[in-house]
Amino acid sequence: MNTAATTRPTPRDQNPDDGHDLLEVIDLKKHFPIRSGFFSSQEVGRVRAVDGISFSIKAGKTLALVGESGCGKSTVGRLLVKLLDPTEGSIVLDGVDLAQASGEQMQAMRRQMQMVF
Ligand SMILES: Nc1ncnc2c1ncn2[C@@H]1O[C@H](COP(=O)(O)OP(=O)(O)O)[C@@H](O)[C@H]1O
Numbered sequence: 001m002n003t004a005a006t007t008r009p010t011p012r013d014q015n016p017d018d019g020h021d022l023l024e025v026i027d028l029k030k031h032f033p034i035r036s037g038f039f040s041s042q043e044v045g046r047v048r049a050v051d052g053i054s055f056s057i058k059a060g061k062t063l064a065l066v067g068e069s070g071c072g073k074s075t076v077g078r079l080l081v082k083l084l085d086p087t088e089g090s091i092v093l094d095g096v097d098l099a100q101a102s103g104e105q106m107q108a109m110r111r112q113m114q115m116v117f
């Protein structure tokens with residue numbers, strides 16, 4: 001994956017309570033298996049759509065993920081909202097690891113995050 005990520009201040013930066021890591025992504029990977037045939041379960045290779053990325057976003061900040069087509073941006077978005085499960089790595093939102101979040105915690109988090117298609 002060949003991407004550049006930058007953070008820039010948003011109006012909410014004025015809030016002195018901001019500044020903690022709202023989102024932390026650690027060594028995140030998503031590999032898609034390539035099978036030998038449509039009905040085959042034999043894995044002949046893998047698409048390494050996301051292969052070990054780490055970043056954090058502080059409360060009140062905006063992060064832009066920029067890169068060429070097919071470099072894994074949408075896959076990262078889908079992982080963050082749990083439309084996909086990671087192959088490896090972790091996503092911590094407001095101190096809660098998404099992989100270990102209870103149904104109740106996930107419900108609360110779903111109210112705070114969304115994809116804009
Ligand atoms: N469900 C999937 N199965 C297999 N390969 C996928 C799947 N989703 C994405 N990919 C592949 O993963 C790579 C990254 O895709 P994507 O995250 O959509 O890139 P971007 O959004 O940066 O254009 C591409 O090679 C794409 O073909």
Ligand SMILES: [Mg+2]
Pocket residue numbers: 073074075
């Ligand atoms: Mg995309």
